[in-house]
Amino acid sequence: LHAPGTIEDECNMNSGSPGHALPVAVAGGGIGGLAAALALARRGFPAVVLEKADAFGEAGVGLQVAPNALNVLQGLGVGAAAQRDALLIERMLLMDGVSGETVVDIPCGPRFRKRYGSPYAVAHRADIHGALLEGCRANKLVELRTGAEVTGYGQASHGVTVRLATGESLPAAALVGADGIHSKVREQVVGDGAPLASGAVIYRAVIPAADMPREHRHPYPTLWAGPDTHIIYYPLRDWSMFNFGATIVTGQQDMDETSDVPPEQVLPLFAANCEAPMQVMRAATSFRRWVIRHRAPVERWTDGATTLLGDAAHAMVQYIAQGAAQALEDAACLGWCARRAGGDFAQAFIDYERLRIPRTARVQIASLQMHHLLHAAGAARLARNNVFEGRNEAKNLAALDWLYMPQPWMES
Numbered sequence: 001l002h003a004p005g006t007i008e009d010e011c012n013m014n015s016g017s018p019g020h021a022l023p024v025a026v027a028g029g030g031i032g033g034l035a036a037a038l039a040l041a042r043r044g045f046p047a048v049v050l051e052k053a054d055a056f057g058e059a060g061v062g063l064q065v066a067p068n069a070l071n072v073l074q075g076l077g078v079g080a081a082a083q084r085d086a087l088l089i090e091r092m093l094l095m096d097g098v099s100g101e102t103v104v105d106i107p108c109g110p111r112f113r114k115r116y117g118s119p120y121a122v123a124h125r126a127d128i129h130g131a132l133l134e135g136c137r138a139n140k141l142v143e144l145r146t147g148a149e150v151t152g153y154g155q156a157s158h159g160v161t162v163r164l165a166t167g168e169s170l171p172a173a174a175l176v177g178a179d180g181i182h183s184k185v186r187e188q189v190v191g192d193g194a195p196l197a198s199g200a201v202i203y204r205a206v207i208p209a210a211d212m213p214r215e216h217r218h219p220y221p222t223l224w225a226g227p228d229t230h231i232i233y234y235p236l237r238d239w240s241m242f243n244f245g246a247t248i249v250t251g252q253q254d255m256d257e258t259s260d261v262p263p264e265q266v267l268p269l270f271a272a273n274c275e276a277p278m279q280v281m282r283a284a285t286s287f288r289r290w291v292i293r294h295r296a297p298v299e300r301w302t303d304g305a306t307t308l309l310g311d312a313a314h315a316m317v318q319y320i321a322q323g324a325a326q327a328l329e330d331a332a333c334l335g336w337c338a339r340r341a342g343g344d345f346a347q348a349f350i351d352y353e354r355l356r357i358p359r360t361a362r363v364q365i366a367s368l369q370m371h372h373l374l375h376a377a378g379a380a381r382l383a384r385n386n387v388f389e390g391r392n393e394a395k396n397l398a399a400l401d402w403l404y405m406p407q408p409w410m411e412s
């Protein structure tokens with residue numbers, strides 16, 4: 001653990017008052033940061049969100065919102081807003097990209113919803129982020145600041161002093177680093193350098209519904225597992241568009257962060273897939289490439305009254321669509337621990353990481369293991385299909401329980 005230098009509380013604000021009279025500073029106003037601020041505010045702790053960008057917003061288009069994520073949104077009082085334009089999916093489907101046969105088909109109807117407390121949804125990222133933003137704006141205990149890049153922090157008698165790129169030093173009761181995969185707060189707390197390149201890239205596209213081949217317009221995500229590739233697509237909002245993502249494992253470590261790539265360069269990379277996914281892929285007119293990065297699980301996220309949350313704490317490959325869901329779970333757990341510790345944030349953060357690190361490490365590892373399932377080639381592909389052959393719904397659901405079941409600290 002990197003020990004930050006102690007700096008004086010030069011602002012003298014609230015000196016002598018209990019630590020939690022000052023707000024908790026939350027670095028980053030993504031899904032994780034906004035959810036954390038709201039979770040704290042709903043427990044009675046004021047929070048200030050410090051967002052680097054000049055406006056709040058979300059990069060990317062589609063987001064799968066698993067029941068564990070919806071349960072948290074519900075608990076934060078923004079469940080209805082989050083689901084307003086979301087689509088509740090009928091099933092989870094895994095197809096063999098080579099043979100075109102169905103490998104896994106899990107119904108997500110009433111039995112699924114009852115078991116996990118919420119349905120499974122697909123949504124526009126802006127709608128989930130927007131619901132949280134609305135919730136924060138409606139809560140008097142949340143202050144939202146843009147153009148506020150956090151560069152570091154120092155320990156102080158009142159909690160922490162947060163340093164901003166503007167040169168400002170902000171006194172806070174505590175600091176939550178929700179500043180994403182390239183987190184500045186993590187740099188100081190953990191100091192494990194840049195995130196790791198996974199060796200895979202994703203080509204993302206938005207396909208207008210009118211261009212989507214009719215036979216592929218399904219009310220659920222269709223996932224095609226091909227040799228060293230996987231392709232996924234699902235409808236968004238009022239079925240006006242389809243979110244499309246095609247991932248390929250190249251093994252290359254350093255590539256341009258993001259770039260636009262024309263279809264004639266992308267399609268040949270996925271040519272080992274059968275006609276059905278390729279037909280959908282041909283409907284996209286432009287692709288944007290993203291390098292998939294992640295982080296290795298670590299045993300500590302906390303340094304005094306500073307902790308990490310979301311991608312800053314446990315960035316993972318997207319293969320089980322849980323990054324944002326785990327950020328939301330972090331937020332709910334953080335609020336619960338803060339209340340239980342009565343606003344002693346150093347204690348609350350120790351409790352929080354004890355609860356969250358084993359689970360998020362498991363999700364990070366499970367996400368990586370999906371590589372073998374999604375990208376299997378040759379005999380490994382046949383073995384993969386054999387594993388799932390004849391599995392009934394009960395067995396498939398039992399395998400998902402650890403991930404989707406409500407967590408004990410989600411009680412209010």
Ligand SMILES: Cc1cc2nc3c(=O)[nH]c(=O)nc-3n(C[C@H](O)[C@H](O)[C@H](O)COP(=O)(O)OP(=O)(O)OC[C@H]3O[C@@H](n4cnc5c(N)ncnc54)[C@H](O)[C@@H]3O)c2cc1C
Nearest residue numbers: 028030031032052064150179180310311321322323324325
């Ligand atoms: C291709 C892909 C598909 C995915 N699909 C899914 C899915 O279907 N379901 C799912 O649950 N998850 C999914 N994820 C994961 C999910 O996108 C992330 O885990 C989630 O967005 C993380 O949220 P966050 O708030 O922790 O970080 P971010 O969303 O990265 O937000 C960080 C915020 O902090 C700000 N910031 C950065 N640095 C600073 C600083 N120094 N000071 C202040 N502010 C700062 C940024 O501007 C940003 O607003 C996917 C990821 C990828 C790459």
